[in-house]
Amino acid sequence: MTLDAIIVGGGAMGSAAAWQLARAGARVLLLERFEPGHTRGASHGASRIFRLAYAQPDYIGLAREALELWRELDPSLLxxxxxxxxxxxxxxxxxxxxxxxxxxxxxxxxxxxxxxxxxxxxxxxxxxxxxxxxxLHADKAVAALQAAAAAHGATIQHGTEVTSVAVRGDDLAEVVTAGETLRARRVIVAAGAWTAKLLPGLLPLxxxxxxxxxxxxxxxxxxxxxxxxxxxxxxxxxxxxxxxxxxxxxxxxxxxxxxxxxxxxxxxxxxxxxxxxxxxxxxxxxxxxxxxxxxxxxTPTSDFVVDRRGPLVIAAGFSGHGFKFTPAIGRLIRDLALTGAPGMPRFAIAGGQETP
Incomplete structure (x- = not known):
């Protein structure tokens, strides 16, 4: 079966993408390498700063959107x-x-x-x-996002390591795990510190x-x-x-x-x-x-990457100030994956880089 979307990485951004895609009606599979609530990445713990205080208007606008989405998801998180x-x-x-x-x-x-x-x-x-x-309460936020995604029909699968991602056509990509090869029209790579290993040479992370x-x-x-x-x-x-x-x-x-x-x-x-x-x-x-x-x-600029290359949507480089934007990043990923709507210019992959 070819899914609408496979998400690689069950941290904050991958979980937000699963929520936004599933409630838009997409058939979604979220694959996370580690157990729920693990401490190996950047989405764990009990506290993250939320703020609208940025010097860049686009970040302020994105934080405002995230504020409303956090309240919609679960007001107790913020x-x-x-x-x-x-x-x-x-x-x-x-x-x-x-x-x-x-x-x-x-x-x-x-x-x-x-x-x-x-x-x-x-x-x-x-x-x-x-x-x-x-x-924000980070651990509870990730759990709430995954629960909301599952409530809309997404499949959340922990303990599954993705070993490779490959493009097979304009609207087809493969995800390889230890046990199987999976296919989807869109693959969202939101693997945090492991992004460069899955997509070597694509991003200067x-x-x-x-x-x-x-x-x-x-x-x-x-x-x-x-x-x-x-x-x-x-x-x-x-x-x-x-x-x-x-x-x-x-x-x-x-x-x-x-x-x-x-x-x-x-x-x-x-x-x-x-x-x-x-x-x-x-x-x-x-x-x-x-x-x-x-x-x-x-990234070298500390701006995020949320961009699409063929059937791949890449979401990376969020550390240090990204968590507050999580549900709004999920919406950006959804739009890139399902509608082909242009993303935010600040978050585009630099020109001249190849898709694996």
Whole structure:
């Protein structure tokens, strides 16, 4: 049987694609290599930042769409806590200007007012506050997306490793697993850190092992989600209820192979993160931390890839800021797969690359 769509990868984006495709009436099979709720990729854990605060209007529009879709899927997945950007004002002003142009609420606060409001954080200059920010529960979101996809008739299959993907015609592609060869009119590759292994040479993807940590709070809330524009380094954080305040350097980990990475906390990086927390986050204990290991898969520009080549739809490079957009990315994938509608120019594959 030739299916309408086979999705390779059951993380956030693959699961969102399954939901959007199945509720559009497509016959969908989602193949995930690992067990439900696994921790080997980039979609696990209890917290991700949601925010509309971008300097690019197309990202703001996509986040707005995602906000409505999260509420449609399950309102309990997203809690709006408010968010702040602080540090290098030259980096923050384009965000403030873009929010204002888009009519998104946001305002500058003096450092003293921000400190009084959020005593767990240290501010040294004006702070951009945007109330429509918060946190998503990652594990519950992926489970909800898969449940919604299944409710619309999609088949969700865990424990199935895809070893290769091949184009067989304008409207036909094959997916090979250890046990069989499957065919579909469209194959969506949303395999995160394993994308480059399945589609060698197509995308310039970089896979790194990142090392944020949860720190034990010592001050009462409230806690906003926060981005500190700290020189050449960006630092992000948010409260993860029951686990602590999650803090991490953005995209500074070593390059790894997702099949052979060690998941181990590197002592030097852990010490640098504790030093940062000691200076900038007085509301937590810098010496009571629980390291987290995850992968980032990024493109050279940090923009995502959501594009189509023949019967293949490729969705990759979301790490670092993609999770918030998940259900809207699923809609983009659906449109590319079913209608051939043009995607967003920002997310196109660079010219001159070949489809395998």
């Amino acid at each position: 809690e709006l806590t408010g968010g702040v950007d602080h540090g290098d004002r030259a980096s923050i002003e384009p965000i403030a200007n873009a929010l204002a142009a888009a009519g998104v609420p946001g305002r500058w606060l003096p450092a003293a007012e921000a400190t009084a409001r959020w005593p767990g954080l240290r501010f040294t200059g004006p702070v951009l506050f945007h109330p429509s920010s918060g946190r 970089r896979v790194t092992q990142e090392q944020p940590a949860h720190f034990a709070p010592v001050a009462p809330g409230p806690w906003p989600s926060f981005i500190h524009h700290h020189g050449a380094t960006a630092v992000y954080g948010l409260l993860t209820p029951g686990e602590g305040v999650k803090v991490g350097f953005h995209g500074n980990g070593p390059v790894v192979d997702p099949d052979t990475r060690d998941y181990a906390a590197e002592p030097g990086r852990a010490a640098r993160l504790r030093d940062y927390v000691r200076e900038w986050i007085p509301g937590v204990d810098p010496d009571r931390d629980a390291p987290i290991s995850c992968t980032y898969t990024t």
